[in-house]
Amino acid sequence: MDLAAGVGLRLRELRTARGMSLSELARRSRVGKGTLSELESGRRNPTLETLYALTTALKVPLSTVLHDLEYPATISGDAVEAVLVERFEADTSVTETYRVRIRSGPTQESAAHSSGTTEHIIVLTGTARVGALTEPVLVGPGGHGSWAADVPHLYQAPDKDVEALLIVRHSH
Structure with missing residues (x-):
């Protein structure tokens, strides 16, 4: 099963398990x-932005539709390409680890995730501008940053492409 079919099947299963119509999920996710x-x-x-909008409306982490596929899932958006490396579920949280590339030029603005979600980045190469829209920070090679992801936030590579690890922690 290819990525589109696998993700599509999971989205439909999640939507129907919640008793949501196609119209309702479309409205909630915009x-x-x-x-x-x-x-x-x-x-x-699917694009990264679309999947984030849908999984946020379904109140599940992005990795819920990406994990356990036949191969590592690579999802791209306007500015960010992400590969799910690991998903860890605990009693009170889900932690996702992604290998990301932030392309220079465009900025990705992400909508707020569920309450209590945090993000952490470790920059391998390049310099990233990341964090809350109101307070982004610059993180250079070998550096790391953290921010609340339950508010709108951004990813940008102001000079050249950035390679990084992104850890997203969702509390339940």
Whole structure:
């Protein structure tokens, strides 16, 4: 099963398990109903931004639709490409680890995730501007940063592409 089909199947399962109609999930996520229908049927490749909008509306971590696929899932957006490396579930949280590339030029603005979500980055190469939209910080090679991800936040590579590890911790 390819990425689009696997992700589409999981999205449909999550939506129906919550008793949500296609229209309701489209409204809550601000993703078009036609786009959502194509995603669920596996006819459309998901973008990072779209998957975050949908999983946030479903109140699940992004890795819920990406883990246990036949191969590591690579999801791209306008500015960020992410590969899920690890998902760890504990009684009170889900922790995801991604290998990310932030492309120079565009800025990715992410909507607030569920309450209590935090993000941590370790920059391998380049310099990243990351964190809350109101207080982004610069993190250079070998450096690390943390921010609350339950507020709108951003990722940007002001000079050249950034390679990094991103750890996202969701509390339940």
